[in-house]
Amino acid sequence: MITSDILSAILVSGIVLGSGYALMASGLSLVWTTLGIFNFAHGVLMTLGAYIAWTVSDAAGLNFGLGLAIAVSAAIMIGAGILIERVIVRPFYDHRDILLVTVMTTLAAMIFMQKGIQLIWGARLKQLAPIATGNVQIWQTTISAQEALIIVVAPLLLGALWLFLDRSRTGRGIRAVGQNPDAARLIGIDVSRLFIITFALSAVLAGLTGVLLGSIRLLTPEFGSEPLVKALIIVIFGGLGSLGGTVVAAYLMGLLEAALVFFVGIYWAPSMIFLLLILVLLIRPQGLLGKVVR
Numbered sequence: 001m002i003t004s005d006i007l008s009a010i011l012v013s014g015i016v017l018g019s020g021y022a023l024m025a026s027g028l029s030l031v032w033t034t035l036g037i038f039n040f041a042h043g044v045l046m047t048l049g050a051y052i053a054w055t056v057s058d059a060a061g062l063n064f065g066l067g068l069a070i071a072v073s074a075a076i077m078i079g080a081g082i083l084i085e086r087v088i089v090r091p092f093y094d095h096r097d098i099l100l101v102t103v104m105t106t107l108a109a110m111i112f113m114q115k116g117i118q119l120i121w122g123a124r125l126k127q128l129a130p131i132a133t134g135n136v137q138i139w140q141t142t143i144s145a146q147e148a149l150i151i152v153v154a155p156l157l158l159g160a161l162w163l164f165l166d167r168s169r170t171g172r173g174i175r176a177v178g179q180n181p182d183a184a185r186l187i188g189i190d191v192s193r194l195f196i197i198t199f200a201l202s203a204v205l206a207g208l209t210g211v212l213l214g215s216i217r218l219l220t221p222e223f224g225s226e227p228l229v230k231a232l233i234i235v236i237f238g239g240l241g242s243l244g245g246t247v248v249a250a251y252l253m254g255l256l257e258a259a260l261v262f263f264v265g266i267y268w269a270p271s272m273i274f275l276l277l278i279l280v281l282l283i284r285p286q287g288l289l290g291k292v293v294r
Contacts, residue, residue, distance in 0.1 A: 008140040010258045016147045018254025019154035020213055022247050025231040025238075026158060027205035029246040032235060034178045034198045037099055040106040041084055042206050043228025044113040048080060049073045049207025050214035050223060051121050054128050066131055073207050081203025084109060085196050118221040128214035146215050153212065157205070158247055165243070174198055178241070237277055239287030249288055 024046065031039045056069035088109050092101045132145035165171035176184045177194050185191050210224065217223070230253065238249030256276070260269035281287070 005140045006262070008138075010262055011255070012138050012141040012143060013261075014255030014258035015151055015251065016143065016254070017257055018251035019150045020209060020227070021230055021234055021254055022158060022250035023154050023205055023209040023212070024227045025234040025246050025250050026161060026243060027202035027209075028228075028231045029235045029238070029243050030161075030174075030198055030205075031202050033241050033243060034174055035089070035195060037089065037102040038106070038232065039084070039089075039199075039202065040103060040228070041088070041109040041113060042202065042231065043224030044110045044117070045077060045080060045084075045203050045206035046210035046213075046224035046227060047117060047219070047221065048113065048210070049077050049203075050128060050210030050219055051117060051126075052076050052207075053211045053214065054126055054219060055121075057129060066129060069128075070208070070211055073211055074204050077203040077207035078200045080207075081199040081201070082196055084203070085199035089199070090192075090195070114221050121221070123221065126219040127217075128211065128219070130215040131212075144216065146212075150212050150216075157208065161201070161205070162243075170194070170197060233273070233277055237280065237287055239289045242287065242289045245287055245289030252288075 024042075028039065028042050031037065031042075050073075053066075053069035053073040056072045057066050084106070088105045089102055092098050092105065095101050130144065130146040132149045134145045135142050136145050136148040137143075138148065163171075165175055173184070173189050174194050174197065176187075176189060177191050181191050206224070209227070213227075214223070234249045234253050235246050237253065238245030238247070253273070257269055257273060260272050264272060
């Protein structure tokens with residue numbers, strides 16, 4: 001029998017998970033929507049952002065170090081995103097099999113960066129100091145203030161991203177490039193510049209996700225590997241090319257995972273998620289909110 005406290009725990013846990021997944025997957029979806037490629041280095045950018053924030057906050061002290069850590073981490077993530085676009089992706093824009101080639105190059109970048117993180121910071125477990133301390137009660141469930149912060153911050157960041165893409169000239173340009181890059185070039189849009197901005201935005205989202213989750217999970221060089229897999233599932237589940245579908249799928253995935261962990265256990269939950277994903281795609285191959293491409 002499902003009591004109200006069990007239902008509360010599942011819902012709150014699912015929203016916390018979904019908030020983190022939505023931030024992670026939205027950056028991955030943004031790159032796919034604009035360039036039509038999957039950036040497999042996205043997960044390690046999350047790891048790098050968390051480690052940079054940990055280093056800065058540890059050196060600056062907790063009194064003012066966390067704000068500085070977030071700012072420094074975001075700035076470096078912008079540079080990392082631009083570097084990946086310039087060095088790893090841009091040389092292959094005109095390649096016939098750009099999707100396959102960029103899968104290999106971004107996977108290579110992921111491995112190289114993971115080993116670099118382990119070489120610089122070592123393999124010892126680390127943890128960021130929480131931005132918010134204490135506990136918060138939501139309905140009948142008590143969670144940490146940091147988890148409550150994630151629930152609040154994720155929709156704000158996603159809303160800001162939507163406003164940027166919908167209202168700003170640069171954001172509308174990114175959407176135009178995603179719909180038809182050749183037509184965008186013909187009307188004078190600097191497609192190359194927008195590709196750089198897209199990668200920079202995606203990297204910042206990954207880094208901020210790492211900072212938010214780095215205080216409720218232990219940091220390792222493989223910190224972003226599991227979230228990357230979940231983000232890939234969510235982007236496909238929500239519908240390729242649909243940022244809104246990605247966000248909806250992220251929260252559904254969080255709630256589904258929380259429920260499955262309770263009913264079938266933590267070891268069987270990932271298998272059940274993959275099985276349900278396959279069943280959904282058999283019914284709707286385009287995903288939840290994706291459009292059928294003829």
